[in-house]
Amino acid sequence: MFSLSYSHFSGLFTREFNTDTLTGDRLRADIAKLNANIVTSCMSQGIPMENTQVTHTLENLWKLLTYKQYRSR
Numbered sequence: 001m002f003s004l005s006y007s008h009f010s011g012l013f014t015r016e017f018n019t020d021t022l023t024g025d026r027l028r029a030d031i032a033k034l035n036a037n038i039v040t041s042c043m044s045q046g047i048p049m050e051n052t053q054v055t056h057t058l059e060n061l062w063k064l065l066t067y068k069q070y071r072s073r
Helices: 006-017 024-044 057-066
Strands: none
Touching: 024 057
């Protein structure tokens, strides 16, 4: 099963987003990375990605979290 741990992301979240210097450009770049990571994760698990928009972050994350048949490792 595909799993993510909160502890892995909590330090990253604090370092990257808990700052007064976050710019619009930096936020857009970080969201683009997030979108790419979600789509890559979906593809690596064999989740059908037809008619999928890379910029639909929540929809793609939902596909990843609710998919019933992940590839075995």
